Amino acid sequence: MTPADLSLTVLHAVRRAVDEGALIVDVPSSVKVERPRGGGVGDYASSVALGLARPAGRSALDVAAILEERLRDRPGIRAVDITGPGFLNFTLDGDSDGVxxxxxxxxxxRYGCSDALSSDRVRLLPALEPRAAVLTETVLRLLRxxxxxxxxxxxxxxxxVLPASVDGTTVGARGDAGDLPDDVIRWAFLRPAAHDRVLPGAPLLVQHERNxxxxxxxxxxxxRALLRNAAQLGFAPAYEESVDAAGLLSLLGDHPAVLLSAARLRAPGRVARHLEAxxxxxxxxxxxxLPLGDEKPSAAHRSRLALxxxxxxVLAGGLSLLGISAPDQI
Incomplete structure (x- = not known):
């Protein structure tokens, strides 16, 4: 079970509790799961019960207990624990990171693509203003x-959407903004929230970590370079053992939920910010x-390379959804 699968499973439990009358509350559009913080247990945790407590007129512990009852026997979940004021903590079956x-x-x-919105029919108004046109086209791609x-x-x-100018230059009908490449213009338009000003273009041209x-x-x-270097050393990626990179693994697991949220909220900036993380x-x-010095490639190296x-x-797929290229070499 991936974090995205777990998020949907918890959301279904909320919906079931509402349908059965155990909770009287509006069902949220999504449920966030993340790595447990201090005091938590298991593989993932959710604060959904805390968010539902006030509108439901119940304590967070009561809401957590109602959801725990509907989650404890779900496939892929080994255990559900309630900690603190009402956090749900999940221990998953098997090798969740490897999954x-x-x-x-x-x-x-196509990782992160789904049929979650297959019942939705969305029609967007044609846009002439350049930033609005880029936003509309990108939202369509996310929805699809x-x-x-x-x-x-x-x-x-x-x-x-706030109309666009890049570096003080109003972008023309074809998206022209001086000598700025299309990838830069798109990032400058899409990275901020639609109601915020576009990013200045010149700093996005600089090949520096601040960009x-x-x-x-x-x-x-x-x-891509790591894969080429590993091939030269005679080994290939294969996730064979757990890798100590919880933050990166969690971000990859969150990617499907980020795409779904960005589509629902018409907010491609969420994808851009997730890609930065x-x-x-x-x-x-x-x-x-990669192995260092005389070190021989091992299962650990193959697993790290797979990660x-x-x-x-994920980076290439996310950039593609934003209409931005992902070169193999820079």
Whole structure:
């Protein structure tokens, strides 16, 4: 069971409790699961009961107990514990981290795509203003990645967005902004929330760690380079044993939920910010992947390489959904 699967399982438990009358509350659109913090146990935790307590008119512990009853025997969940004021803590069956890495590598660029919105028919209003046009086109791509029937149509939903200028230059009808590349313009438009000003373009041209677009694309290039270097050393990726990289693994597991949330909320900036977090975690992790000195490749190295490859796949897939290229070399 992946974190995205767990999130949907908890959401279904909330819906079941509401349908059965055990809780009187609006069912949230999504449920967040994350690694347990201090005092937590197991593989993942959720604060959903705390968020539902006040609207339900119950204590968080009562809500957690209602949900625990509907979660304890679900496939893939070994145990559900309630800690603190009402946190739900989950211990999963089997190798949950390995499942995430293998799922990413099996799905490739389609990792995170789903049919969660297959019953949704979305029509968006055509946009002429450049930033609105880029936002609309990207939201359509995100919606379709989640199975929605999404298209442009007169009379459709209008996406509210602050008009664009890059470095003080108003972007023209074709997206022209001086000599700025298309990838830079798209990141400058999409990375902020739609109601915020676009990012200045000039800093996004600089190949430096302070440039978030460079970091994301460079992290993808590093993942590809690690695979080439490993091949030269005679070994290939294979997730054979647990890797001490909880932050990176958690981010990869969260990717499907991020895409779904971005589609539902018409917020591609969520994807961009998530990719930044994945890139930063990968760049911090990359130095552990290859053998050092006379060290021979081992199961640990093969597993770390598989994790790095999976991170690169998520970065490439996310950038593709934003309409931005992911070069193999920088």
């Amino acid at each position: 995430v890495v293998r799922d990413v590598l099996a799905a490739g660029a 990645s989640q199975g929605a029937d999404a298209a442009i149509s007169p009379g459709g939903e209008r996406l509210a 978030p677009l460079f970091r994301v694309r460079y992290a993808h290039a590093r993942a 994945v890139a930063d975690a990968l760049l911090a992790f990359q130095h552990t992947v 790095a490859e999976a991170a690169g796949v």
